[in-house]
Amino acid sequence: MDAPPLDELSAKLGIVLREQELIRQAFVHSSYHNENPDMVPGHNERLEFYGDAVIGVTVSRLLFEQYPDEDEGFLTARRAALVNREALAEMALEIGLDRYLLLGRGESEAGGATRPSVLAACFEALAGALSLTEGHDRTDAVIARLFAPRLEALAAISGPPKSAKSLLQEWSQRYRAAKPTYHLIETTGPPHDQVFRVAVMVADMTLGTGSGTSRQRAEEQAAQVAMAELPDVAEMHDEPLRPTAS
Secondary structure: OOOOOOOOHHHHHOHHHHOHHHHHEEEEEEEEHHHHHOOOOOHHHHHHHHHHHHHOOOOOOOOHOOOOOOHHHHHHHHHHOOOOOOHHHHHHHHHHHHHEEEEEEEHHOOOOOHHHHHHHHHHHHHHHHHHHHHHHHHHHHHHHHHHHHHHHHHHOOOOOOOOHHHHHHHHHHHHOOOEEEEEEEEOOOOOHHHHEEEEEEOOOOEEEEEEEOOHHHHHHHHHHHHHHHHHHHHHHHHOOOOOOOO
């Protein structure tokens, strides 16, 4: 793969990258792999899937420790404010992941290296690759260090963070000129222990489903699922990000 050495990235992460082949794969977009199947062993989508969970565990732990007296709803809203496409894309630029991205010709010409969905996916894939090559503890420490300034900034904000439902409504009004609607799919269980299952739709498109012991909790979970899928749903509406000054 024709990409810069990983020394600078290693310095920004604060660790020596020992198994660089899998780290390199975190930067391979599916468009590049499709055009050059013999040049790379695979693309980064499986690592992205794994890395999403890796980041979620670390950030959840950080919030759990930082807010020992807050409930699930508060912690969930804080996590949504920290772990979303825009935030991960900004962090990807801060540590220079755009320099290492391998994109297909069409994706590159379309500005893929500045698109939030591509950058966020790369950041998640890197987290997955780090977990597999460096182990949980070292990866947890790296992610915690990268998120520390955002945790501090979020703690300084007065008032509770926005819920996933609020964030989804802002996105849908911005990109679809429509408000999300929530539809009850089913209710199961006895009257004293019911579980509600809800789907959220925007412009006749189902973006996510959620379940909970109240309809409100089910709607919030559905919105969380939808927000997690927005990098794909909003692909055509991606706005490029510019690198921040280091």
